[in-house]
Amino acid sequence: AAGVIQSPRHLIKEKRETATLKCYPIPRHDTVYWYQQGPGQDPQFLISFYEKMQSDKGSIPDRFSAQQFSDYHSELNMSSLELGDSALYFCASSYTHGYTFGSGTRLTVV
């Protein structure tokens, strides 16, 4: 069965650089979510999209933005990266019940 695809799996950036993370949700799932998970932490909700429109916003810094495109894939854009942005970034999609998470992008800011 198709899963949520995220790319890249790993990303190393320097401080003040920008990063773009991509997510391809499960076909026919109408909602996409972005989460940030620090080491030993629970996933923190960043932002979500329902049918390509932003539906909810969590603790997403102003330096981050996201969008969902006509083909339903989503991108999380992160600018002016800081050391504290180092984390696992998960995308998840859902239709009715639980969320299906992608394998995540591990971002390391050096």
Place this chain on the structure above:
Amino acid sequence: GQQVMQIPQYQHVQEGEDFTTYCNSSTTLSNIQWYKQRPGGHPVFLIQLVKSGEVKKQKRLTFQFGEAKKNSSLHITATQTTDVGTYFCAGRGSNYKLTFGKGTLLTVNP
């Protein structure tokens, strides 16, 4: 805002022992979901509970949703080494926002 407390934070058991993790919400939930995250992996959806007092079983796992729909528990009978991981509850409030608990890290000694 909505808060979901989960205890214990860590639990170490001998293989064959039982394990329980508890979740408590500050507000009444429309549903609660449970996820398992293996070390280095991504959260995997286990189950969703919707009805007051609901009890669901998946093999050795028993999930309960409290009568007031503010608390939930996950009980694992006769743990195995494959049960190792972090178990998260996630509660959905009336605003449809899904809030994760901090998770319980389960380790099993063979």
